[in-house]
Amino acid sequence: MAMAELSTPKTTSPFLNSSSRLRLSSKLHLSNHFRHLLLPPLNTTTPNSKISCSVSQNSQAPVAVQENGLVKTKKECYGVFCLTYDLKAEEETRTWKKLINIAVSGAAGMISNHLLFKLASGEVFGPDQPIALKLLGSERSIQALEGVAMELEDSLFPLLREVDIGTDPNEVFQDVEWAILIGAKPRGPGMERADLLDINGQIFAEQGKALNKAASPNVKVLVVGNPCNTNALICLKNAPNIPAKNFHALTRLDENRAKCQLALKAGVFYDKVSNMTIWGNHSTTQVPDFLNARINGLPVKEVITDHKWLEEGFTESVQKRGGLLIQKWGRSSAASTAVSIVDAIKSLVTPTPEGDWFSSGVYTDGNPYGIEEGLVFSMPCRSKGDGDYELVKDVEIDDYLRKRIAKSEAELLAEKRCVAHLTGEGIAYCDLGPVDTMLPGEV
Numbered sequence: 389m390a391m392a393e394l395s396t397p398k399t400t401s402p403f404l405n406s407s408s409r410l411r412l413s414s415k416l417h418l419s420n421h422f423r424h425l426l427l428p429p430l431n432t433t434t435p436n437s438k439i440s441c442s443v444s445q446n447s448q449a450p451v452a453v454q455e456n457g458l459v460k461t462k463k464e465c466y467g468v469f470c471l472t473y474d475l476k477a478e479e480e481t482r483t484w485k486k487l488i489n490i491a492v493s494g495a496a497g498m499i500s501n502h503l504l505f506k507l508a509s510g511e512v513f514g515p516d517q518p519i520a521l522k523l524l525g526s527e528r529s530i531q532a533l534e535g536v537a538m539e540l541e542d543s544l545f546p547l548l549r550e551v552d553i554g555t556d557p558n559e560v561f562q563d564v565e566w567a568i569l570i571g572a573k574p575r576g577p578g579m580e581r582a583d584l585l586d587i588n589g590q591i592f593a594e595q596g597k598a599l600n601k602a603a604s605p606n607v608k609v610l611v612v613g614n615p616c617n618t619n620a621l622i623c624l625k626n627a628p629n630i631p632a633k634n635f636h637a638l639t640r641l642d643e644n645r646a647k648c649q650l651a652l653k654a655g656v657f658y659d660k661v662s663n664m665t666i667w668g669n670h671s672t673t674q675v676p677d678f679l680n681a682r683i684n685g686l687p688v689k690e691v692i693t694d695h696k697w698l699e700e701g702f703t704e705s706v707q708k709r710g711g712l713l714i715q716k717w718g719r720s721s722a723a724s725t726a727v728s729i730v731d732a733i734k735s736l737v738t739p740t741p742e743g744d745w746f747s748s749g750v751y752t753d754g755n756p757y758g759i760e761e762g763l764v765f766s767m768p769c770r771s772k773g774d775g776d777y778e779l780v781k782d783v784e785i786d787d788y789l790r791k792r793i794a795k796s797e798a799e800l801l802a803e804k805r806c807v808a809h810l811t812g813e814g815i816a817y818c819d820l821g822p823v824d825t826m827l828p829g830e831v
């Protein structure tokens with residue numbers, strides 16, 4: 389039976405319930421026949437017949453939760469998400485891992501529109517990892533979030549087991565093991581960076597508190613919303629029970645952009661570029677490190693002998709890539725940002741290739757490079773694939789790098805002073821200098 393023939397309940401939208409949170413629970417890998425048999429009217433139970441469907445060749449068929457021979461349905465649900473199953477039965481099979489909960493804020497935004505479908509497809513956590521998506525929006529976006537949930541529903545992703553949408557981070561972050569924080573107010577024309585820091589800082593302070601209260605104690609947090617380094621700092625300072633090491637600010641897009649520019653100049657495909665560090669802030673003071681990067685295993689400076697280009701053209705092209713893209717596209721990078729979020733997470737859940745590293749904005753306490761402690765600063769990291777990372781220690785820093793790293797460090801220190809009221813470090817003092825520094829997308 390074709391999907392279109394199946395009747396989606398047309399009662400009052402369950403999304404518009406008085407509760408700000410909707411729980412959608414499902415198993416999406418049902419055969420068409422199975423879907424037809426089990427799609428019930430809203431708020432009912434349906435007589436069960438023996439249920440079978442193929443998940444993968446090695447997996448057992450899912451088993452519907454039953455009560456007195458009836459298939460239990462959820463009270464508030466939408467179409468295919470009405471079905472509830474005994475996930476445990478499947479988790480105990482050899483081929484499926486335990487379900488993980490992933491929160492995404494700004495879930496109705498541009499970046500999420502790419503990211504959520506990658507997460508649900510298994511591209512990020514693997515083909516044997518069922519996931520639950522917890523989508524955080526606001527009153528502004530709740531209708532759009534329904535649309536997102538419907539598109540997820542229509543995508544029939546086998547690994548996507550639950551979708552929750554909500555506007556209260558205390559509820560949406562319940563038991564999450566990963567939190568990808570994308571939602572943030574964009575800087576509008578004429579808005580001071582200090583104002584942006586304050587508005588977005590409030591969002592990340594609230595979300596830090598909610599993570600502290602509700603999330604899994606070892607939750608990994610990736611902050612994407614700008615200014616992402618300082619937002620990540622605010623978030624971690626408001627979540628004292630979560631290890632500071634678990635917080636990341638996304639600088640992987642910058643790393644990817646830098647690799648692309650070096651590959652172009654050297655005339656090689658970009659997979660030949662490795663050991664690419666982005667130092668510092670996700671802003672125009674960031675430092676793409678061509679001193680330690682390699683092309684085909686050789687130092688970049690041996691392959692690209694135009695050192696003036698490396699110091700000026702290359703560096704600036706990476707710092708300002710986001711702005712150039714906005715000029716062309718009329719909006720900031722969304723698809724490539726989503727790809728870089730995938731890369732950033734995969735770098736934490738798979739072992740880093742021998743001799744290589746990746747960049748992430750991480751907490752500076754105990755760093756071996758002499759960067760001031762108490763900041764979130766992009767540095768070279770390596771992971772064993774367990775979700776954790778170690779800083780790479782044997783990276784050479786010459787005078788050129790030192791000077792530029794210091795500039796990005798000074799910028800982050802100024803941002804930190806500006807948000808002291810949000811980090812519990814006293815009264816804010818906001819002096820961002822004569823030149824108001826820029827997000828990559830603002831040039």
Ligand SMILES: NC(=O)C1=CN([C@@H]2O[C@H](COP(=O)(O)OP(=O)(O)OC[C@H]3O[C@@H](n4cnc5c(N)ncnc54)[C@H](OP(=O)(O)O)[C@@H]3O)[C@@H](O)[C@H]2O)C=CC1
Pocket residue numbers: 494495496497498499500524525526527528529570571572573574591611612613614615616638639640641642670720721722725
């Ligand atoms: N680190 C990086 O490499 C990159 C970071 N970014 C940053 O990611 C963030 C999201 O980008 P993108 O998805 O393209 O943006 P969108 O504008 O498409 O979505 C952003 C979401 O932020 C939420 N938001 C939270 N607070 C506010 C507010 N006060 N006013 C308006 N919206 C708000 C909105 O969702 P809701 O109403 O549900 O809260 C909105 O859907 C931005 O901060 C952007 O600068 C972008 C590219 C690269």
Ligand SMILES: O=C([O-])CC(=O)C(=O)O
Pocket residue numbers: 614641709710711720721827828829830
């Ligand atoms: O400034 C923005 O919103 C976009 C951005 O971060 C980037 O493209 O790197």
